[in-house]
Amino acid sequence: MIDYNYVLRNHILTHNQIGNASDKSNTQRCDVCGTFLSSAYALKAHLQLHSDNSKPYTCTLCDRRYSSVHSLRMHEQLHTGEKPFKCEICGKDFSLRATYKTHMFLHSGERPHKCVLCGKRFKLSSSLKMHIRTHTGEKPHNCDTCGKGFSTLGNLRRHQRIHTGEKPYKCTECGREFNQSNSLKAHMHIHTGENLPKYDISVIIYSLS
The missing domain is CATH 3.30.160.60 (Classic Zinc Finger)
Incomplete structure (x- = not known):
C-alpha cells in the first residue's frame, strides 16, 4: 500500500532546492527569469507560468489573463462590483x-x-x-538592495523600510513614527502605563530609545 503522505512529504522537501544556484543538482535553468529547478519536469511545469498559451482568456479591463472562461467571468465580477x-x-x-x-x-x-x-x-x-x-x-522574495531573502512578501516589505527609511506607523499621542507596527505597539505602553506584553526584546529597546 502506498503511503501518500510519505510521498508528499518528500515532494515538498524538493522545493528547498528550487532557486539555489549553488546546488549542483539544479541543472535546469529557466531562460526567462533565471530560476533554477531540480529537474526537466519541474522546468516544464515552471515555464507554464511564463506562457501566454496557458492563459488564453484576457480581461478587457485590466489585461489580466486566465486559463478558463469561468475564471475570467469570476474575475470580471471584481470590476462590475457584483457580489x-x-x-x-x-x-x-x-x-x-x-x-x-x-x-x-x-x-x-x-x-x-x-x-x-x-x-x-x-x-x-x-x-x-x-x-x-x-x-x-x-525564501523566494529577495531584497533588491542587499540581496537578503525572505519567505513572504510581507517580511520583505518590512525589511525594505530599513533601506528606504519609511516609517508608516505614527503615534497619535506624541507623533513619533516607526517602521514596524510592533514597535508602535510597544511604544504606546509608555503613554498608557500598561504592562508590556512579551514582545521581542529588540523591538522593546528600539521603541524606548
Missing part, C-alpha cells in the same frame, strides 16, 4: 465563491489545510504554503 455570494450568518457579500468559503471558516473555526510535515492546520491554503517554507527553508 452574488452572501454569508447567511453575518450578511457580508462576496464577489468570489472562494473568498466566501474562506470567510465561512471564520464562523466555523474550521482549518481544512494541514501540513503533512508537522500536522499544523490552517484556514487558508496560502497560509499553509507560507508555513511549508519554514520546513523547506525556501
Whole structure:
C-alpha cells in the first residue's frame, strides 16, 4: 500500500532546492527569469507560468489573463462590483465563491489545510504554503538592495523600510513614527502605563530609545 503522505512529504522537501544556484543538482535553468529547478519536469511545469498559451482568456479591463472562461467571468465580477455570494450568518457579500468559503471558516473555526510535515492546520491554503517554507527553508522574495531573502512578501516589505527609511506607523499621542507596527505597539505602553506584553526584546529597546 502506498503511503501518500510519505510521498508528499518528500515532494515538498524538493522545493528547498528550487532557486539555489549553488546546488549542483539544479541543472535546469529557466531562460526567462533565471530560476533554477531540480529537474526537466519541474522546468516544464515552471515555464507554464511564463506562457501566454496557458492563459488564453484576457480581461478587457485590466489585461489580466486566465486559463478558463469561468475564471475570467469570476474575475470580471471584481470590476462590475457584483457580489452574488452572501454569508447567511453575518450578511457580508462576496464577489468570489472562494473568498466566501474562506470567510465561512471564520464562523466555523474550521482549518481544512494541514501540513503533512508537522500536522499544523490552517484556514487558508496560502497560509499553509507560507508555513511549508519554514520546513523547506525556501525564501523566494529577495531584497533588491542587499540581496537578503525572505519567505513572504510581507517580511520583505518590512525589511525594505530599513533601506528606504519609511516609517508608516505614527503615534497619535506624541507623533513619533516607526517602521514596524510592533514597535508602535510597544511604544504606546509608555503613554498608557500598561504592562508590556512579551514582545521581542529588540523591538522593546528600539521603541524606548
